[in-house]
Amino acid sequence: MSDNSLILSKSNADTFCTIQLTGSKSESNRALILNALSKGKVVVNNLSSADDTVILNGVLRNLEAGKDDATFGSGSLTQSDGELTANIGPAGTAMRFLTAYLSVTGTAAVLTGTERMKQRPIGILTDALGQLGAKIQYAGQEGFPPLRFSKEFKQVTNKVNIRGNVSSQYITALLLVAPFLEKGLELHIEGELTSRPYVEMTLAMMEEAGICYNWQGSVISIDNQDFKDSQITIEPDWSAASYWYAIAALSKDSKIILPYLKAKSLQGDSRITQIMEHFGVQSSFTDEGLEIVKTGDAPRGAFFDLKDCPDLAQTVIVVSAALGHNATFTGLETLKIKETDRIKALQNELAKLGVVLREDGEQYHLECSDLHFPEHVIIETYEDHRMAMAFAPLALKIQQLEIEEPAVVVKSYPTFWDDLQKAGFTINS
Numbered sequence: 001m002s003d004n005s006l007i008l009s010k011s012n013a014d015t016f017c018t019i020q021l022t023g024s025k026s027e028s029n030r031a032l033i034l035n036a037l038s039k040g041k042v043v044v045n046n047l048s049s050a051d052d053t054v055i056l057n058g059v060l061r062n063l064e065a066g067k068d069d070a071t072f073g074s075g076s077l078t079q080s081d082g083e084l085t086a087n088i089g090p091a092g093t094a095m096r097f098l099t100a101y102l103s104v105t106g107t108a109a110v111l112t113g114t115e116r117m118k119q120r121p122i123g124i125l126t127d128a129l130g131q132l133g134a135k136i137q138y139a140g141q142e143g144f145p146p147l148r149f150s151k152e153f154k155q156v157t158n159k160v161n162i163r164g165n166v167s168s169q170y171i172t173a174l175l176l177v178a179p180f181l182e183k184g185l186e187l188h189i190e191g192e193l194t195s196r197p198y199v200e201m202t203l204a205m206m207e208e209a210g211i212c213y214n215w216q217g218s219v220i221s222i223d224n225q226d227f228k229d230s231q232i233t234i235e236p237d238w239s240a241a242s243y244w245y246a247i248a249a250l251s252k253d254s255k256i257i258l259p260y261l262k263a264k265s266l267q268g269d270s271r272i273t274q275i276m277e278h279f280g281v282q283s284s285f286t287d288e289g290l291e292i293v294k295t296g297d298a299p300r301g302a303f304f305d306l307k308d309c310p311d312l313a314q315t316v317i318v319v320s321a322a323l324g325h326n327a328t329f330t331g332l333e334t335l336k337i338k339e340t341d342r343i344k345a346l347q348n349e350l351a352k353l354g355v356v357l358r359e360d361g362e363q364y365h366l367e368c369s370d371l372h373f374p375e376h377v378i379i380e381t382y383e384d385h386r387m388a389m390a391f392a393p394l395a396l397k398i399q400q401l402e403i404e405e406p407a408v409v410v411k412s413y414p415t416f417w418d419d420l421q422k423a424g425f426t427i428n429s
C-alpha cells in the first residue's frame with residue numbers, strides 16, 4: 001500500500017442502505033451565478049457540499065465583500081502586485097461560468113486553476129465573449145487558462161456564434177449572464193450541441209428565476225431583464241447517485257434508498273435509471289425517495305450513446321466491464337478534455353481486469369472476453385473524482401481494491417467514502 005491510498009473491501013455481496021446525497025454541483029453552480037447577478041433576489045436552498053461549489057461560492061462571496069486574501073476548499077482569492085487572482089482549482093464549471101461573469105461585470109482579475117485546468121480549452125468561450133465586446137487576455141498559453149479580465153466592459157452586439165460540440169459549459173456561461181447584458185443575447189449554436197441536457201437545465205433554472213427565453217432551432221435569445229424574487233431548491237446529485245446504481249448492479253442482492261431524488265429531474269444524468277435496467281437494476285420513486293433494487297432481469301443492452309450524459313460514462317463502462325457485458329459506446333468525444341483524459345484512464349485501469357476499451361472512430365468497443373478479478377488491484381485516479389468513484393464498486397468483486405489518492409472525491413461528493421462505510425464497505429488506509 002502506498003502512503004496515499006485506501007483499501008476497500010466488502011465481506012458480503014448484499015447492499016441494503018439509505019444514503020442522503022449532497023446537492024447537484026451543476027445546479028448549485030448555476031444557482032450561485034444567478035444569486036450573484038440578481039444581487040440576492042434569487043435565493044438558493046440545499047447548496048451542494050461539492051468542493052467545486054465551495055470554490056465558486058467562495059470566489060463570489062469574497063468578491064462581493066471586497067476581500068482579497070481568502071481560501072475556500074481548494075480555491076483562493078489573493079492579491080499580489082496590485083492584481084487580484086481567483087484560483088478555482090479543478091472546477092470546470094467555476095472556470096467557465098466565472099469567465100463570463102467576470103467579463104460582463106467588468107471585474108479586473110486573473111482567473112486560474114490547477115495544472116490540468118490550464119490544459120482544458122476555453123478559447124471558444126473567450127472568443128464568444130470577445131464578439132460581445134469583452135477584452136480578455138491569455139496570461140499563459142493562447143486558448144487556455146489563466147485569463148486576465150479588464151475593468152471595462154462595453155457591449156458592442158447581442159449576436160454571438162459559438163461551436164456546440166466541445167463543451168456545453170461555454171453556452172451555459174453565456175446564457176447565465178445574458179439577462180444582465182444591456183443589449184441581451186442572441187446565441188447561434190453552430191454544429192452539434194453536446195451535453196444538451198445541461199443547457200436545458202440552465203434555461204429551466206433561469207425560468208425559475210423569472211427569466212424569459214426563446215429557443216428556436218439553433219438560436220437561443222434572451223433579452224435584458226430583471227430577475228424576480230425566487231427560491232431555487234437544489235436536487236441531490238444524480239451523477240453521485242450513479243455510483244449507488246453501480247453498487248446495486250454488482251451486489252448479489254440490494255435495496256438502496258436515495259431520498260429526495262425526483263422522477264422529473266433537471267439533471268440529464270437521471271438517465272441512469274434507464275441505462276441501469278440493462279444491468280438488472282430497477283428504480284422506483286417512493287415516499288422515502290428513489291429506491292433502487294437489483295432484480296437481475298436485464299434486457300442486455302449492447303449499445304449506449306452517452307452524448308447527453310458524459311459524466312455517467314465511467315460508471316456505466318466499469319459496471320459493464322465488471323459484469324462481463326461486451327458493449328459499444330458513442331458520445332464519448334468530450335471525455336478527453338475533462339479532469340483527465342478519461343478514455344486513456346479507463347483503458348489503463350480496465351486493463352488490470354483484462355478488459356479492453358477499443359477506439360474505433362466515434363465508437364468505443366468494450367471487450368470483456370479476458371475479464372478476471374485479481375485478489376489485489378491498485379486503481380490510479382488521475383486527479384479525477386469519477387475514476388475513484390466509478391471503480392470503487394469493484395470492491396464487491398475484488399478482495400482488496402486499493403484506490404490511489406482517494407481524496408479526489410471531494411470535487412463533487414465529499415462524503416463518498418463515509419457513505420460506503422455506512423453501506424457495509426470496509427476501508428483500511
Ligand SMILES: O=C(O)C1=C[C@@H](OP(=O)(O)O)[C@@H](O)[C@H](O)C1
Nearest residue numbers: 026093167168169195198311334
Ligand atoms: O454544465 C455543467 O454543469 C456540466 C456540463 C458537462 O460538461 P460538458 O458540457 O463540458 O460536457 C459535465 O461534464 C460537467 O460535469 C458539468
Ligand SMILES: C=C(OP(=O)(O)O)C(=O)O
Nearest residue numbers: 090091092093311338339
Ligand atoms: C467534467 C466534470 O466537471 P467539470 O468539467 O465541471 O470540471 C465532472 O464533474 O465530471
